[in-house]
Amino acid sequence: MSQENGSFGVSGTGDTSGYGGLVRIKHSAGSSERPFGGYFDEVADDLERAFPEFNDAIEKIVVDRNELTLYVKREHLFEVAKKLRDTESLRFEMCMGVDGVHYPEEDGRELHAVYALLSLTHNRRIRLEVAVPDSDPHLPSLVEVWGGINWHERETFDMFGIIFDGHPGLTRILMPDDWQGHPQRKDYPLGGIPVEYKGATTPPPSERRSYR
Amino acid sequence: MSTHTDPYAQSRETTEGRVYAVTGGDWDSLSTEIGATKEERVVVNMGPQHPSTHGVLRIILELEGETVTEVRCGIGYLHTGIEKNTEYRSWTQGVTFVTRMDYLAPIFNETAYCLAVEKLLGITDEIPERASVIRVLMMELNRISSHMVALGTGALELGALSPMIFAFRERELVLDLFEMISGLRMNMAYVRPGGVAQDIPHGSIPKIRETVAQLRKNFKDNEKLLVGNTIWMKRTQNIGYLDLAGCTTLGITGPVLRSTGLPWDLRKTQPYCGYENYDFDVITTDSADVYGRFLIRMQELEQSLRIVEQACDKLEKLEGQPVMVADKKIAWPSQLSVGADGMGNSLDHIREIMGESMESLIHHFKLVTEGFRVPAGQVYVAVESPRGETGVHLVSDGGTRPYRVHFREPSFNNLQSTSAMCEGSMIADVIGAIASIDPVMGGVDR
Structure with missing residues (x-):
């Protein structure tokens, strides 16, 4: 808040x-209270059964706009991901990717990584969210669990500076190799120059008067 | 060898071995020079400026003779920072940005983005049916124009010129429809949060039907050229193989996934925009190769035409219904219309705000400059684009601008499979394999 x-x-x-x-x-x-509705209770129950340290690993469960988000502690992320993929009643065999969100005002939880999972078997979607401090932006890489997350992790590293430990080649992917900084962080300026047209000057978007 | 020295095509020693720069036309001298060395392994840098790499894609190939031992893609040459830019614009302005990501499938980017905004606003059920039908109509027309480029350039890259001529002729017909409906042929910003920018112009349904009939006839030309063509089949069958296990672990969706035999199409499995009310088939093959993906795209054209026809039927029944959500705090106030000098602002609307109603002017000004607020939260919405799952992860902090917009681009994700498809194959087959992924670099790099 x-x-x-x-x-x-x-x-x-x-x-x-x-x-x-x-x-x-x-x-x-x-945090949402049970019952979550839909298949969300089933997913939570099945994960709890498959993963004994469930209460320790899951910080909170949020059901919002008919979507389920599991907030996972980073120490348990790798194991949770494996269980989500391998447990027969869960079977999230596809990870659609990971992306970062920067919340500079959340002390000790500035950088969030958000994973979108898809189960072809059960036709379900859930989301994992992990928060790490800016001072120690390390997360376990999930390339071993879902190979296709490789480039997504590189992009998240490139744009937010989250370091995925165990990634086979964590290098910049969209920005040049020698680029300084991580462009999609909130403290990274958008850039741009004032544009003059017929005597009037328009400032760059980040410096215009804005309505929040 | 020529007598003068080309400053851009000189070779030099590095710690990695000798590096040759070729500028085209000097291949003979290069092969003579390389042939004289003992080196078996050659690393070729293909792109980012190469006609066969589907845009500014760079491919780094490690070769032994003509066999590819390792492939890596270098991307980022078209990175435009669209995701970051949208954080500095209102929710409605975001459409103008995201439409430029995957520039061959602009309507899909717009629709995915708008569905996500609507989900955050909680107005998904309030979108008028006519707006949803128009979205479906536009998406399916867009699928045709996108598949036409995939087929045309794919064939061109493998050396077949005529299919490209036909494919671009067909695409032109679809772009003409886009121009008639939205005023623009590409990057239309036509789908808006709450509905679409404007109703389809009067009398366009017969024109669409005419074009559908024309396309159905024209598609046969390419079919006759390629389906069952011995040379084409030799270049595409058993090339770029990727099975279901490979697809799931790499997160591959779209025609590449369907070429393994799995009928996974979000229009059927997780319908949006009312796709459950249309009659169409999900096309699959089980060859998991370039030819299979080619066949899928060819047959999806006919399915798209079927959906377009059904959308036309629905639109005729919904004549006169609204195309924008009723809530005036969200619906974009101005409308476009066709004037003597082409598409532009609706003169009726300008007369109203400038000459008749001060309140309308205030309302227009507030909504256009400030925009609307979207309740805090996050959503993930996915649509089936021509290349697979286009997913939008949208985060709002309750303000008038998005807090974070992320596009899960199918081109970006699917391009990862290049290594799995190409390693161990011949260098000539790399081109075909990449063409069958159909990556659009605007989407890959965003």
Whole structure:
């Protein structure tokens, strides 16, 4: 949960809109309670049966907009992934990929890796989410579990700087090899230059007055 | 050897061995020079500027004679930072960006993105039926135009020129329809959160039906050229083999997965946009090779035509229904219309906001500059694009802009299978194998 003041992106005296007094509280999804509905209970039960350390490994389970997210601790990620793939009643034989999300305001959990799993056998989808601190951005690589995650992990490393331990060749994939920084982090500037047209100047998108 | 020295085609010693630069036309001198050395193993850098690599794809091949021992893909030459850019624009503006990812399947990017925004907003059930039918119509037309490029360039890369001429002729017919409906032939930004940008113009259904009939007739030309053609079959059968186990572990979807015999098509297995109400078949083959994927694409054309026809029937019944969600806090206020000088802003709308209603102007201004807020949360939505599963992972923090947009691009994912398909094969077959994956670099690099 975080708080945001005002309506425009300007703070201090720059805001002449009169909306500076607005206060908005942003809610993030909390942990969900059983029953989750649909096949989600079955998935959670089956994983719990197959993986004895379930309560220790799963931080929380969120069911939101008819999608199931398991928040996994990174120490257990590899084992959980293997169980999800191999247990007959789960059979998530495909991982559609992993991508990062950067939450700079979450202390000690700045970088999130989000995995989208698909079960062809049962026609189900679930999501795994793992949070790591910016100061120690290490995660186990899942290339051994799902080979196709190889490039996705490289992209997440490239864009967010999450290091996947055990990856067969964790190098940049989209940016040049000698690039500095990880472009999709929130503290990485978008860049751009002001554009002049018929005497008027438009600032780059990141510097325009914005409505949050 | 020529007497002058080409500064761009000189060879030099490195720690890895001797490096030769060739610029074309000097192959004879190169092969003479290499033939004189004792080296058995040659590493060839193919691309990123090479007509057979399907765009700016770089392929690094390790060869022993003509046999490929190792293949690696180098990508990133078309990285445009679209995902990052969308974080600085409103939710509606995002459509204009994502449509440029996989530029041969723009409608699929737009639809996947809009379905995700709608899911976050919780308005999936409120999308008017006419809008969903138009989306399906546009997607299936787009599948045809995309498959036409896949078939045409695929054949071209293997040395068959005529199929390309026919394929681009067919694609042109589809692009004409896009132009008639959306005003643009590519990158239309036609599908918007809440519906579509504008209704299909009056009298377009007969034109679409006419084109469908024309396409059905024209497709036979390519079929006659390639299906069962001995040379074509020799170049494609048992080439680029990847079985079901390989596909699942590599996360491969689309025609490559269906060529292993598994009828996995999201339109059937996890329907969206009302695909469950259409009658069509999922095409599979079990050869798991380039020829099988080629056959799948050929036959999917006919299935797409069937869906287009059914969509036309539905549209005739839904004449006059809305194409945008009723909630005016989400629906884009202005509409486009065809004027004397082509497609542009609707003059009726401009008259209303500029001359008749101050409230309309305020509403227009607020929605266009500020946009709407989307409740915090995250979703993953997938659609079956011509290349496989296009998935959108969308995160909102409750603001007027996306917090994170990630596209799970089928081209990006499927290109990983190059090594599995090509290692151990002949160098000439690498081209065919990659063409059968049908990667679009705009989607791969985003």
